[in-house]
C-alpha cells in the first residue's frame with residue numbers, strides 16, 4: 432500500500448467518474464459545440480451567480496487569463512507573498528501580462544483590507560506602476576489550507592471599488608473553504624469579478640479548471656485562452672468528470688478535513704515535531720525541531736511507503752484527498768505513532 436500525501440492532485444478518476452467520462456456527449460469546443468463543456472460552464476456560472484464561465488486545462492492558465500483580462504503591461508497586481516500566482520505559475524504574470532506583483536506580508540497567505548490600502552500606488556504618481564488588480568487565494572496553498580474570513584474579503588471589495596481595481600479569487604481549493612466554513616458559491620460570486628476553481632484538486636478530476644466572471648470582463652477570455660494555447664476540441668470527456676465531481680465529490684471533502692485534523696493530532700505528539708500549523712481543511716503543514724534531519728524524516732516515511740513533500744524553509748506538507756482511504760489513514764497514524 433502506497434500512501435501518497437504529497438498533494439490532492441495525485442488522485443485517479445473513480446469508476447463512476449470514468450463511466451461518466453466514457454459516456455460523454457462531445458463536440459468541438461473551439462466552435463463552442465461541445466454540449467458537455469457547455470453544460471459544465473453553465474452549471475458553474477449558475478452556481479456562482481455569474482453570467483460567464485470558461486473551461487481551462489489548468490488552474491494556472493485560468494489565473495493567468497484572469498490577470499491578463501484585468502491588467503495592461505506595466506501595471507501591478509497586489510497579492511500575498513505566498514500567492515500561487517506569484518510563486519508557482521512560472522513567473523507567468525510578468526511573462527504573459529507584463530505586470531509586476533506587489534507582495535503583501537500577510538498571515539498564512541491572507542491579508543487585511545488595510546494592507547491592501549497601504550499597497551496601492553497613487554494613480555497620479557506616474558513613477559510607480561499603476562495598481563490594477565487585487566488577487567486573493569482561498570484556501571491558501573502555501574498558507575496551509577487556511578480559510579479567509581469572509582468579512583475581510585468583503586472589506587477588500589469595498590477598497591477595490593473605491594480605487595477602481597479588479598478583484599480576482601484564485602479558488603483552486605475554494606470547494607474546501609466552502610465546505611469547511613459553510614459558505615456558498617453565490618456569496619463568492621457576489622463579491623469577486625473573476626474566480627478560478629480547480630476540478631483537479633479535492634474534487635478528484637484528472638484535469639480541469641473553470642474561470643467564472645461577469646460578462647464584460649469575460650468577453651475577452653476565450654481569445655486569451657486561445658492565445659495561451661488552451662483552446663481544446665472534444666474536451667467534453669474531461670468536462671464530464673467535472674460534472675460528475677460536482678454531484679459526488681464536494682460534500683465528502685469534510686472527510687478529508689477530518690483526516691487531516693487527526694494526522695495533526697498525532698504529529699504534534701511526536702518528539703521530532705516542533706510545530707503543526709492550525710489545520711482548517713485538507714492541508715497539514717508542520718516543522719521539525721532544528722536538530723532533526725528533514726531528509727532523514729522524509730526518507731524514513733518513504734521507506735514505510737508514505738510520501739510527503741517539503742515546502743522549503745523547514746516546512747513539510749501532507750495533503751489528504753479522495754484516494755487516501757480509511758485503511759491508509761489507519762496505517763499512517765499507527766506508523767507515525769511508532770516513530
Ligand SMILES: *Cc1c(COP(=O)(O)O)cnc(C)c1O
Nearest residue numbers: 489490491492515568572601603
Ligand atoms: C493548484 C493550484 C493552482 C493551479 O494549479 P494547476 O496545477 O495549474 O492546475 C492555482 N492556485 C492554487 C492556490 C493552487 O493550489
